[in-house]
Amino acid sequence: MSGRVRARVLVEGVVQGVGFRPFVYGLATGLGLDGLVGNDERGVFIEVEGAPATVEEFLARLRTSPPPLASIERVSTGAIPATGEPGFVIAGSATGGRRRALVSPDVATCADCLREMDDPADRRYGYAFTNCTNCGPRFTIVRGVPYDRANTTMAAFAMCEECAREYEDPADRRFHAQPVCCPACGPRLRLLDRDGREAGGDPVDGAARLLEGGRVVAVKGLGGYHLAAVAACEAAVTALRRRKHREDKPFAVMVPDLAAARRLCDVDGVEERLLTSRARPIVLLRRRPDAGIASLVAPGNGWLGLMLPYSPLHHLLLGRLAAPIVLTSGNVSDEPIVYLDEEAVARLGGIADAFLTHDRRIHTRTDDSVVRVFRGGELPIRRSRGYVPQPLALAWPFPRPVLGCGAELKHTFCLARDDQAFVSHHIGDLENYETLRSFTEGVGHFSSLFDVVPEVLAHDLHPEYLSTKHALEQEGVDLVGVQHHHAHVASCLADNGVAGPVIGVAFDGLGYGEDGTLWGGEFLIADLAGFRRAGHLATVPMPGGAAAIRQPWRMAAAYLDLACRGDVPAGLDVVRRNAARWEAVLALARHGVGAPVTSSMGRLFDAVAAIVGDRDTITYEGQAAIELEQWADREEEGAYPCHLEGEEPFVVPGAELVRAVVEDVRAGAGRAVVAARFHNAVARAVADGCDRLRQASGLATVALSGGVFQNLLLLTRATALLEERGFHVLTHRRVPPNDGGISLGQAAVAGARDRLGRACGQPP
Known part of the structure; x- marks a missing residue:
């Protein structure tokens, strides 16, 4: 043991479910180091032992070359006595401490998985649920932490022998990929008619034929059901608008690939990067005059919201059709997106002619994200699937955990602790019981996932907002009322890591003023703490x-x-x-x-x-x-x-x-x-x-x-x-300038007043 050192390492951030343990295993064994790696509530814990210079090299490469989906926020190290135990092992997950581990957003299907799906000799050929440690569902299937299969909706599917072998092999791309599955053991597709009866034959082929015939098909995605129609079919798009009671608001369009996107819209380099990013948001693009789509896809609008396929099922369906499709949230206008199988036929049966569905449950409904480009950067319009629940690192700590209850339109909530803000997925317009339930259930889920029990609730001043009423009904917490437009400016400040004071310009539809107007x-x-008009x-x-x-x-x-x-x-x-x-x-x-x-x-x-x-x-x-x-x-x-x-x-x-x-x-x-x-x-x-x-x-x-x-x-x-x-x-870079960013601003204001001991928003 002469000349050997042993270091204990804790890595925090998005480091679970992203291939971090096999990465550590491969790095340590490749350097000839001994020790162990495992998951706990905080992140990934490591013990590594060997020559001092080799341990230093390990720590340096740990920070600079993590797996593609990992997002390291903090690496803590300390020396412990060397044990001399040979070998490097992956330990079981540890439980019992304060939960700080982060959950990855849902990630678009990677190139490796797509190659397997396209290979007739591969056992996952044409399989609609192919995934690995570098891609697939995450947030929408997670029920708790640590991020292990038992704490996801994949717990219902017992792995077959082949999948179990991949899952247990540190050298395999699917080592501890929690949603790992194959046709022999995983979820399966079904095609249902509007009354819920299962159709025979291949579900993807059947759905494609219906779409080609001008029908509307409800497709179960990662975060809920979408309504699909061939974008070039006037009759189908007209029927979808009429049944959905959505008269003019543009529909999003999914295109098979970048070439198809360029046939519909002008696409610059930044927009291409966003379209092909792991988040796969809807990107608002300038529409080409000769775009070959139905007039009612985006009536009177010079922009189109385009996205590329982000799940294996989308790739299969778009590959079969080889044509753009409208893909819009599965709901009647003003209702939340449908995500429970038992509700889909009842709530969407009057809109969809058929349902392309499957038996992997969605735990959290999550709409698609929407972005546009401003000055070569990303301007979020709706921050949801692909981004949430990635925390926003802030420049100041929160003395106590805070819940920003959000506004009414484009509602999100924000849970904040330490120097992190967890802005929720898009809930919708908080105007009815269903969206209020999504809000309260979402707060409970985030609180459990990230171990945040709010002691301070920040809310809008409008007395009729359901989010305000919810806050006022809570007991045992401190309440902080935040004027709507101050919250907008504070959101922009928090987004940019600036404390102020600044000149804030807040232009919107309506917000309740301090004078009652x-x-x-x-x-x-x-x-952050106060303002004057x-x-x-x-x-x-x-x-x-x-x-x-x-x-x-x-x-x-x-x-x-x-x-x-x-x-x-x-x-x-x-x-x-x-x-x-x-x-x-x-x-x-x-x-x-x-x-x-x-x-x-x-x-x-x-x-x-x-x-x-x-x-x-x-x-x-x-x-x-x-x-x-x-x-x-x-x-x-x-x-x-x-x-x-x-x-x-x-x-x-x-x-x-x-x-x-x-x-x-x-x-x-x-x-x-x-x-x-x-x-x-x-x-x-x-x-x-x-x-x-x-x-x-x-x-x-x-x-x-x-x-x-x-x-x-x-x-x-x-x-x-x-x-x-x-x-x-x-300007905004990480959260929307609209009311989707209000909850971050509310939380930032409450945290600032907590730090300064201000009971109210005294002007700076």
């Missing part, structure tokens, strides 16, 4: 309240009444189209009856869309603003005047912008020019407002957040103007 066009001076869009009434969200022409009426001082030109198309109800709606706006006031930038975009185009009603959130962005001429550099009014908090006069819009429309300017000048004016108002606040505060960093900043034209123009004026601009 509905905010949404806000300039804040903010740090330093400027905002001028308030206007929302005639009819929530009806004004669904019917943008009502916001047009309110803005036109202010902009034209009660003398609205009768010749405007929006007035003519809605003449029968115009005066009644104006009466609501003028008298304040059923017309709450708002400073919402989203509602201003709605009003301009109704004036410039014909978007009087919407069928999905943000539709009017999305169309207004797409109408805009990217080459137009003109901007309408917009003069900030008053001292802090200054006011951005939206009516002045609307007045300029009306003048251009009456002068015959095309909607592309008007839409562009309006966007340019809002971007200039952002820069002017930040300039004014810099003069008063000395702050030169700006954080842009809120759903309106999903608008790439506005985000690009505003960022460029701010940078031209010497500002450092923070």
Whole structure:
């Protein structure tokens, strides 16, 4: 034993279920070291013994060359007495301590598994559940930790002799791959008719024939059921829209490969990297004029959401069809995605003509993620499958565990402890019992997986949000109310590792303000713990309240009444189209009856869309603003005047912008020019407002957040103007700027107040 040392090592991060133990085994035995490796609640524990220089080399390579799916957050080492025991072994999993081990997201099928599936001589040829330590389901099948087969939904499938041999062989690619299986012992596919009766023959071939015949097929994916139809088939896409009650919102499209993606959309290098990443998100891409798909896939939309196959079943189905398919969440609009087999036929039987399903249970429903590219980087729109539950490392520790309860639309929750934030998968719009149950069950699952028992609950100020009501019903915890737009800015700060103070610009649809009005066009001076409202869009009434969200022409009426001082030109198309109800709606706006006031930038975009185009009603959130962005001429550099009014908090006069819009429309300017000048004016108002606040505060960093900043034209123009004026601009990179990022902001605010001992959001 002379000259030998023994080190105890703990590796934390995403290191279970990703081939880390066989990697350690191969590294140690290749270097001639002795010892052991195993899993516990914290991660992977290692004891390694040998010559000092060799042990040092082992530790260096451990950090620099981990398996592809591993994400190391921390490596702790310490010296222990050498034992002289020869050999290196893989120990059994240890239990009993505080759980800190992380769970990998679901991972797209790797190239090795695809080769096996395509090889007629391989026993997994054409098998729809092929996986290994480098790919396959993870988060959606995990029931507990450590990440062992017994704690997944694969526990129901006993491994055959061949799979068990692979599973136990440290040199095999499937060593301790928990979902390992094959046709002899694993899950099996079934094709059911809409009444739940099983069809004969090969299920994939049967489903492909139905799709080719114009049918709608429900396909069980990793995180739930999808509804599929051939994207080029007008009749099938029309039927899917009608049955799903989804009038206009674009459908996602799955394409067989990159070549097919390029036939439908322009794809640059960054977009290609995102499409082919292990997460396999839906990527929003600029649509080609000659894209060969049905008109109702994305009606009136210049962008398409494309994704590549990410499960073996998708590869088999797309390989059989060799054509793009619509692949949209398996639900009726506004309901959560269906993921339980016993509910699928009952809830989707009125939409799908058949079901391509299987008997591996999904433990956690998880929608597809959605991203787009901004300035060569990833801008998340929906962070879910492929990303969750990967924690976000933060720059500051949480003194106590926190639950950020989230907002109402695009709901997520966030559990945070130490220096990690676990932002949940996309839950949906928290407006009914089913989504509320998904929220509460999800919190329980995350709490169990990551051993986080929240002592602080952070919630929105809106008293009618179900997430707020849930928080207020809890006992034995401290409650922290966080203003909606402060949470947006704090989310952007946490996303970028910046504590503030900064100038925060939060533009969205609506959020409950500290004065009881509905905010949404806000300039804040903010740090993580507090804020003050330093400027905002001028308030206007929302005639009819929530009806004004669904019917943008009502916001047009309110803005036109202010902009034209009660003398609205009768010749405007929006007035003519809605003449029968115009005066009644104006009466609501003028008298304040059923017309709450708002400073919402989203509602201003709605009003301009109704004036410039014909978007009087919407069928999905943000539709009017999305169309207004797409109408805009990217080459137009003109901007309408917009003069900030008053001292802090200054006011951005939206009516002045609307007045300029009306003048251009009456002068015959095309909607592309008007839409562009309006966007340019809002971007200039952002820069002017930040300039004014810099003069008063000395702050030169700006954080842009809120759903309106999903608008790439506005985000690009505003960022460029701010940078031209010497500002450092923070935008979102890891969580969405929309309400899907609110829960992170809430948790960050609660943690900051905990660290500073602030009971409330005192301004910085």
